[in-house]
Amino acid sequence: MKPAFHEIDPAPVRVAVRFDGQELLLPEGANLAASLLAAGIVSLRDTPVSGAPRAPFCMMGTCFDCLVQIDGVTRQACMTEVAEGMEITRPTREAADD
Numbered sequence: 394m395k396p397a398f399h400e401i402d403p404a405p406v407r408v409a410v411r412f413d414g415q416e417l418l419l420p421e422g423a424n425l426a427a428s429l430l431a432a433g434i435v436s437l438r439d440t441p442v443s444g445a446p447r448a449p450f451c452m453m454g455t456c457f458d459c460l461v462q463i464d465g466v467t468r469q470a471c472m473t474e475v476a477e478g479m480e481i482t483r484p485t486r487e488a489a490d491d
């Protein structure tokens with residue numbers, strides 16, 4: 394299936410990151426949430442109460458639907474730039490309750 398989101402830069406410098414163990418080559422310095430969406434990863438976490446999948450929504454740091462863990466620290470993907478070697482995982486239930 395073709396991704397619903399597309400990158401603007403046709404030839405960005407790409408760096409390797411991992412998302413839930415999957416290696417991805419994302420544009421260095423780009424917005425992490427947008428880059429994951431463009432890579433076809435839509436759901437970044439599940440709600441702690443119902444387990445429903447959540448995707449980036451506001452893209453400006455207010456909804457917290459883009460929470461991920463980066464190198465073990467819970468952060469908003471929409472407020473983070475892509476950097477080489479990021480180890481990104483979906484937040485654990487314990488981290489989401491924090």
Ligand code: FES
Pocket residue numbers: 426448449450451452453454455456457458459460469470471472
């Ligand atoms: S998408 Fe809303 S806080 Fe990141």
